[in-house]
Amino acid sequence: MDVCEVMVVAIEMEAESERFYQQAASTSSNPLAIRTFEALAEWEVEHRRLLEAVHAKAEATQSCPTLAELEAEELDMIEHAELIFKTALQDVDDTLAHDPTLSGAYATAMEKERKAIAFYQEQLEATEDPNEKQLYEFLLKQERGHLSLLATTEEYLNDTKYWFFKEEMWFATPG
Structure with a gap:
């Protein structure tokens, strides 16, 4: 496939993921899941716009533009994840954290990210x-960040108390 053909497939993949994340956010009652899916939907929109710009420039010039030409900005996934957790955890208590209905949404979301990773x-x-x-x-770096965010939030939602212990293990073990 040439870059234009790849972009057509990639644009549809990103648009499909955006729709899925918007749907998942709208059907969840858990603040952390909602904020996670909303953030992922926004990032998929940014990816789609970037890919549309690549497609337009590649079609016009018959070559792939550089990231600098596209003014592509790399997201700091850790910083964004911290913000998602910080704001969402203000609204979540332990009784809301575990929501078994979310496991299907997270499994589907992670599969979409794995497919995107494999494709790229x-x-x-x-x-x-x-x-x-x-x-x-x-x-690839962006999609791996999405997958990591999904895995981390799913782990938190499935076992809140253990998640905090595991995440802070460095503090509890002699080093």
């Missing part, structure tokens, strides 16, 4: 173009 990894391995490589590496 395949494109990375298939291209020799340095600009395309840079783009796919950028997207």
Whole structure:
């Protein structure tokens, strides 16, 4: 596939994920899940816009633009995750944390992220173009961050008390 064909597939993938995250946020009652899915939906919109810009420039020039040309900004997933947790945890108590209805949504969300990772990894391995490589590496890092955020929030929602102990283990063990 050339970069334009890849972008068409990638744009649809990102749009589908955005729709899924919006639906998951609207059907959840858990503040942490809602904020997580809303953030992911916003990030998918940003990815889709970036991919649309890549597609337009690639179609016009027959080559992949650089990330600098696209003014692509890398999100600090840890910073964003901390903000999501900080604001959501103000609204969550232990009785609300475990919501078994969310496990299906999280499983589907993580599968979507894994598919995106596999797709971008395949494109990375298939291209020799340095600009395309840079783009796919950028997207891979973002999608891995999404997967990590989902895994962390799912783990928290499934076992709040153990999650805090595990996350703070460095404090409880001699070092």
